[in-house]
Amino acid sequence: MSPFGFETxxxxxxxxxxxRVQGRTFLITGTSAKGLGATAAVAFAREGPAHILxxxxxxxxxxxxxxxxxxxxxxxxxxxxxxxxxxxxxVRRAAATIIADAAAPKIDVVLNNAGVMAIKDFTKDRQGYxxxxxxxxxxxxxxxxxIMPKILAAGPGARIVNVTxxxxxxxxxxxxxxxxxxxxxxxxxxxxxxxxxxxxxFSVELARRLRARGITSLAVHPGGILETNLxxxxxxxEFGSIxxxxxxxxxxxxxxxxxxxKTTMQGTAPLVAxxxxxxxxxxxxxxxxxxxxxxxxxxxxxPTNAKKLWALSERLVGQTFDV
Numbered sequence: 001m002s003p004f005g006f007e008t009x010x011x012x013x014x015x016x017x018x019x020r021v022q023g024r025t026f027l028i029t030g031t032s033a034k035g036l037g038a039t040a041a042v043a044f045a046r047e048g049p050a051h052i053l054x055x056x057x058x059x060x061x062x063x064x065x066x067x068x069x070x071x072x073x074x075x076x077x078x079x080x081x082x083x084x085x086x087x088x089x090x091v092r093r094a095a096a097t098i099i100a101d102a103a104a105p106k107i108d109v110v111l112n113n114a115g116v117m118a119i120k121d122f123t124k125d126r127q128g129y130x131x132x133x134x135x136x137x138x139x140x141x142x143x144x145x146x147i148m149p150k151i152l153a154a155g156p157g158a159r160i161v162n163v164t165x166x167x168x169x170x171x172x173x174x175x176x177x178x179x180x181x182x183x184x185x186x187x188x189x190x191x192x193x194x195x196x197x198x199x200x201x202f203s204v205e206l207a208r209r210l211r212a213r214g215i216t217s218l219a220v221h222p223g224g225i226l227e228t229n230l231x232x233x234x235x236x237x238e239f240g241s242i243x244x245x246x247x248x249x250x251x252x253x254x255x256x257x258x259x260x261x262k263t264t265m266q267g268t269a270p271l272v273a274x275x276x277x278x279x280x281x282x283x284x285x286x287x288x289x290x291x292x293x294x295x296x297x298x299x300x301x302x303p304t305n306a307k308k309l310w311a312l313s314e315r316l317v318g319q320t321f322d323v
Contacts, residue, residue, distance in 0.1 A: 004290075011046070025104050028055065032058065086126065138317060159218065198313075209323045
């Protein structure tokens with residue numbers, strides 16, 4: 001494996017694997033300024049990719065990133081694709097735009113980075129599903145499958161990377177009550193844990209379905225990062241309730257707060273390692289932490305659960321996919 005770890009900044013990882021950036025096409029979701037997706041996009045831009053597609057809901061928040069990319073890689077083509085992941089019609093429009101884009105005949109790397117955390121009050125998406133699961137998993141499930149022809153066109157060596165978290169340890173996917181009894185059973189940390197477990201199970205099932213085609217799928221934990229917008233609505237006291245929620249969901253404490261935080265550059269490093277490191281090709285379906293293969297809880301890697309989640313996700317988005 002590579003020598004990279006907890007403290008490695010993302011630019012070091014990208015520089016080490018620049019030959020796996022040059023001339024390739026990257027699609028990244030969640031690319032607002034100062035976030036992990038934006039940081040990854042700028043790091044890739046420095047090493048000469050052919051094309052970067054930035055999939056986000058708010059162009060005004062992405063415009064500064066487009067400017068940074070232009071400075072970092074003046075010759076890199078950049079395309080902004082508007083998309084609200086919790087609105088499946090928006091996802092379908094975004095996918096149609098991507099499929100129709102002649103400047104992107106293939107997509108070598110998909111980095112599903114967008115996400116939300118610990119929404120205080122139970123909130124439904126436009127389809128009636130709990131917002132955390134919708135934004136963190138269902139939207140990415142639908143988008144990834146709809147643009148699959150362009151991922152397959154990239155052939156062996158293509159990658160799909162889903163950003164997850166050690167927050168998956170808070171709890172499993174609630175197959176019997178994924179919508180929290182329409183608010184009656186809602187707990188924001190359980191909702192977050194469910195969505196992060198779903199990210200891993202999605203990666204496990206993609207790995208199984210795409211292995212024969214030489215396409216790698218990975219789930220990656222960035223680490224605890226205070227500089228992004230993901231958790232800026234939460235206090236440290238609010239984080240303190242996670243351990244008790246984890247105990248209730250799992251019968252024991254499987255999540256313990258790690259107070260060693262990373263910078264945004266350090267937190268982006270595992271993402272770009274999952275996108276680029278050739279050593280990870282032999283570990284498709286794995287959980288990546290600190291740029292190395294890590295270990296997720298069994299319920300998040302169980303192949304039966306992965307198949308169940310795929311079937312549930314197809315039902316919720318209203319479409320089946322023969323991948």
